[in-house]
Amino acid sequence: MTFTAKDVLNLQVAPALGCTEPVAIALGAAAAMSLLPGGDFDSIELSLDPNVYKNALAVSIPGTSGLSGLDMAAALGAVGGDADLRLEVLASITDDHVKEAKQLIADKKVTVHLLKEQRGLLVKNVIKSGNDVAECIIEGLHDNIASMTLNGAAVESPLLAEPTEQGESPVAAMEAWLKSLSLTDLMAMTDELDQEDLDFLREGVDVNMRLADQGLKYGLGLGVGKTLERLVRQGLIKKDMILAARILTSGASDARMSGAPLPAMSSAGSGNHGLTAILPIWAVKDYVEVDDKTVLEAIALSHIVTAYVKAHTGRLSAICGCSVAAGAGATAGITFLLGGDARHIAGAIKNLLEDLAGIICDGAKAGCALKLATAAGTAVQAALFSLHGVNVHHTDGIIGTSSEDTMRNIGTLATDGMIETDQTILDIMLRKQFSDV
Template sequence: MSFTVKDILRLEVAPALGCTEPVAVALAAAAAASLLDDADVRRVDAVEVWTDPNVYKNGLAVSIPGAPDLKGLDTAAALGAFGGDPGLRLQVLGSIPEAARKAALAAKGAKKVSVHLLRERQGLFIRARVQAGDRAAEAEIEGLHDNITALRLDGTDLARHALLAPRAADGKSGVAALEEWLMARSLDEIIALTDDLDDDDLAFLMEGVKRNELLAAHGLKHGSGLGIGKALDRMARQGLMERDMILSARILTSAAADARMAGVNLPAMSSAGSGNHGLTAILPIRAVADHVHISERQMLEAVALSHMITAYVKAHTGRLSAVCGCSVAAGAGAAAGVAYLLGGDARHVSGAIKNLVADLAGVICDGAKAACALKLNTAAGSAVQSALFALQGVDVADTDGIIGCSSEQTMRNVGELSTQGMIETDRTILNIMIEKQLTAERGD
């Protein structure tokens, strides 16, 4: 099976409102609730959710669109069940009626919503169950944030339903088949795909740039979240830092992350299933474009390459892991895109990827939260710096650490580190976060 650049963009890039883990939980709850009659939804007795450790980890401390003053997967599940539109996929929380919002928060307050951790579950998995009297509906999401693989009503599997994800003849999802195909490609082959972009692809890529710029503008204007982007911008205005292309990339990317992690009701254009990946994959390239003389098409080709490299790395690491994908996967994508944007060839693009990995491979993922803006700030700066180094002939040697003899081998090594080497690290991170939450609830 072969894929085109249009296929890759269609499968890997999409608008997403809010952090994608709680949004995926909301989608599962909304899909389950949609199987019930409206009258049943209004008298819901219980909403239960089960998730894998990484979804659980990413939902502990991040604000939820529709209720930005609240956090948690229980909030997301309640909002999804009472007012989410599953047809909107990763924008499921984009149009919650006020009455539904109040009903959801009342149900949460009445302890009708519960979230359970499946500690031994590997890979992205969510099951939501909505109980209303003697009626019960379930939905399962597996592998990808919007990949609904099962729907049940009163214990009966619904084999045919518009919300169910399509599958190939061999049972694989489209993204699973794409990832298998991507891992067999060389960097030269991936770069060559940028030649096939048509006008519709370019328009879609520009939509992503504009969506993510809107988030950045909001973060810069309001100092949302931690206010990292606004603080950097202020320091540049005060002459404390030089507004070069590296700082411009850091400002734009972190300001967007500030807004998104604060629950601002603006969708991000995601990459490889993550809104923050999308911010990192797109905005450093957009910032650098303001400092050089290039065409809009050249910028968008660089963005397309960034998305493809991000997807390539995620195919090796998995959708969720102990390694910060915004830093390593989207950071590698952005580094590749910046090197390409500045006139680099495959050798420079490969060097940029290896430089980025050498710099950021050890950055952990400790859940989605306001402080993610700090990591996106670091990733954006390192992406531009890694590309500039590569263009100047600075290229980390394959004798160093986990760096391989090629960018392809380097990314395979990152995948091995993520999927095998950091399993216990991931468990430890989650244990620390859960204990911290329990301590806060006890008031210790």
């Protein structure tokens, strides 16, 4: 099975309102509720894999004035979520829904289970209403509804993911195909873009720029982007293309992770990946003479390379995907934008991965803006270094003889090498949570 650039964009890039882990929880709850008669229920039982648990634990949920929590995400999805909106399921939430969800949690109607041995993304919502039991399972991808049952019987629903002829999800099939490609093949996909694709890519820029504008105007979240801007105005640091990329990307993350009620154009299932894949390139374009079409082609390449790395690392892991996956995509796109060829792009990817491979993912939260600032700035630096002949040697650590080998090595590190690290991170987070109770 082969895919086109349009297929990759359609399967990998989509608007998402809020961090995609609590969104996946809310989507599952909303989907399960759609099977029950009436709008009332007696209980929600939520079961999660360790990585969804970790990422959804402390991040603010949009439309709630800063509320967070696994149980809150499920309750909100059940009382007011619209499953038809997929990753924007919480766009329909009102203040009344928030009050109702808070009461449900106070009444202990939502229980959460950690599936410690589960590998791969899994969100299971079981909602009981009288004698009826509705279940929704999301697996593999944040919006991949794999099964829906009512009272133990499978239910047909347009919400269910359509499998390929081989019985796998379209994204799984696409990722298997991506793994077989070379960097040159990935670059060649930018030649396939039509006007519809370019318009969609520009929409992604506009969506993410709205978040950046909010974060920089109001100093939301940790205020990383706003603080960097203030330091420039005070003359303490100078603004160049590296700092411009850091300001724009972190400002957008500040807004998103604080629960701003604006969607992000996600990449590979993550809104923060989407911010990192798009905004550094958009910042750099102001420093070079280049037409709009080339900028959008660079962003397309960024999404494609991000998808390629995620095909190797999996959707969630102990490694910060914004750094190694979207960061690799961004540096590829920036190098392309600056006139680099395949050799330069390969060098930039290796430079970035050598620099950022050790950044851990310790859950989604306001502090992610710091990591996005690092990823965005390093993406620009890695591109500039490669264009000036500074390239990491394949004898260094996990760096391979090619960019493809290096990205595969990152996948091995994320999936096999950091299992215990992932568990340790979650254990630390859980100890903190329970010590605060």
